[in-house]
Amino acid sequence: MIKPTRHVARMSPYALAELSAPEGKRLISLSQNESLRPPSPQAIAAATKAMTAVQLYPDPEWGALRAALSDLHGVPQSGILCGNGSMELIICLTMAFADETGAVLAPANAYPFFRTAAEHARARYDTAPEDGIAASVDALLAAVQPDTRIVFIANPGNPTGTRIPRAELFRLRDELRRDILLVIDEAYGEFSDHLGEFVFDLVGHGDTIVLRTFSKAYGLAGMRVGWGLFPEGIAREVRKVMNPNNISAAGQAAAIAALADQAYMHETCASTALRRDRFITRLRRAGFEVPGSFTNFALIRFDSARAAKGADTALRAEGVVARAQGGAGLPDCLRVSVGQAEELDLAAKLLERWADGGVI
Structure with missing residues (x-):
């Protein structure tokens, strides 16, 4: 039997929950x-209606979904990429910007999929100590190496549930080298939005991405819809390694309807x-x-x-x-x-x- 490439052979499958x-x-x-x-009854109805035309490929540019996200969050459509869950975006941006010559850095108790993404890209995965079980900006900055290419931080964090303030994320971006990509994973962002500490504007500072998903607060985990706000130049590069028809028509329709039912x-x-x-x-x-x-x-x-x-x-x-x-x-x-x-x-x-x- 043909053997896998060496880096795949060394990888372990991503650990899923043992449901028994x-x-x-x-x-x-x-x-x-x-x-x-x-999810919202509106999302269920929209997905059901979309099923009547699934002989057709879905919109590969997610036009209506991007427009709805842009309107809701006040961000430019041109910087939005939508993924098969935010996991696809994490994998693809890592493949686009990290390899065996560039390392990935994250807090010690970060979402384990960050490590998996680094392994896919053949990049070294480094970690920084946390302050208790909260990500530490000072520790992340101290852990940066000459070959660090990407810094991942989930905020709020998974599995810790803790978060760091907006001001600290801005400080992290300001003190990182300009050639380091900062990725802020806000999969649970809607659960802390009441604090009013949105960070979409940080993307405009350059080399920063903010990711979100419909899997948690919107109840669409089975639809696999995620999205992110990217600097346009970075979005162009990430798009090259994404599946061109990655989100089903039903998934896009459900997400649009879910956004309409805030x-x-x-x-x-x-x-x-x-x-x-x-x-x-x-x-x-x-x-x-x-x-x-x-x-x-x-x-x-x-x-x-x-x-x-x-x-x-x-x-x-x-x-x-x-x-x-x-x-x-x-x-x-x-x-x-x-x-x-x-x-x-x-x-x-x-x-x-x-x-x-x-x-x-």
């Missing part, structure tokens, strides 16, 4: 940060925050260390990796699947997505019993 439940138990997945409710999206974010904060407060009262979160999940920190594994095993025994975080450099942590109220209640009860040393 013991026999007789209902699977309750709190592991993938999916929306707690379906009230529904804001309701989703508000409901998510309410359940998240109640869950965090309950676990803290039970003695768990749970940082504040600006996302649709909570990170639970245990005394050790062994303890985290024990708690994970106890949850899985009842069909509740959280997400272990060893791949993000946090083996002593579990990440729990905000799901249905009864699901979070069960997860909290199981963790409380585990903490008390009781039998679940």
Whole structure:
């Protein structure tokens, strides 16, 4: 059998959640940060209507979607690229601007897909220490090497749920070399937009990209629609390595309709925050260390990796699947997505019993 290229042979498959439940138990997945409710009914109706013409290729330039994004966020259409989820954009921009001669840098506990993207591009992947579990601008700047080409930062962070202020992102851009691409992944941006610290204008400072997705707050994870604001020259280069028909007609239609129903999206974010904060407060009262979160999940920190594994095993025994975080450099942590109220209640009860040393 033909052998893969050396760099692919050295790679490990991207680690997905292990979604299985013991026999007789209902699977309750709190592991993938999916929306707690379906997308806007308008998005469902638009996707259904689009299915009547799927014998045709989708719009390869995402014209109507780009126009809707431009109108909503006040950004130029010419700088918008849309991807098959923001993951496609992360992979493609890394392939376009990093290789074995140029390194990628990210915080130590960053979204693990950043490392995968670097491996695809054959680039070295460097990390910078975090301030607790929050990205540190000073540490990132200190970790820059002569061959650093891209700096990735998720804000709010995944899996930490923490965020750094707008002023710090501007400082990071100002103090980075001009030949370093700064990529700000705002997959959970809608959950912190109420703070009013938008950073789309940072793209105008040059060599900066801001990414977002429809998978979280808009509830369209199954449609695979992401987007980003790019400097136009960088967008042209990234477009060269993208699939020219990457987002289905139904996905584009659903995303456009979801943007038109901002009230529904804001309701989703508000409901998510309410359940998240109640869950965090309950676990803290039970003695768990749970940082504040600006996302649709909570990170639970245990005394050790062994303890985290024990708690994970106890949850899985009842069909509740959280997400272990060893791949993000946090083996002593579990990440729990905000799901249905009864699901979070069960997860909290199981963790409380585990903490008390009781039998679940």
